[in-house]
Amino acid sequence: MEKKLMRIGISLPGELLDKFDEALMKRGYSSRSEGIRDAIRTYNQHYEWMQQIKGTRAATISMVYDCSKKGITSALAEIQHEYLDLITSSVHFHMEENFCFEVIILEGDGEKIVELAEKILSLKGVKHSRLTTMPGERTE
Structure with missing residues (x-):
């Protein structure tokens, strides 16, 4: 199954982006896109966890x-x-x-x-x- 990549654009404060880039470099990510994909996966997992709280x-x-x-x-x-x-x-x-x-x-x-x-x-x-x-x- 072919995964279709979607391109998005976001606006961020410079300081937030600088901190994100620094974290990406320290963690060994090869690109911002890879880091953003990982951050979105983590966000989605957290959301799913919250939906299971009963x-x-x-x-x-x-x-x-x-x-x-x-x-x-x-x-x-x-x-x-x-x-x-x-x-x-x-x-x-x-x-x-x-x-x-x-x-x-x-x-x-x-x-x-x-x-x-x-x-x-x-x-x-x-x-x-x-x-x-x-x-x-x-x-x-």
């Missing part, structure tokens, strides 16, 4: 966001208020002038946790977000 879960969502972006703080608060039934605690601190680090600790329905994580990840100004989950059943 049942009662304990979880954390960690994020770094640009608190100087207009509306990001209020958007995060609004989203979190929609999911108060899941959130057990959160920790927030300022990393540097414009960047905040926050960890949200959750327990509840896995599908709702994923829904919350995806809403946070899609916000403009969120630079990094990571969901970690474990089965929520307690064993003694």
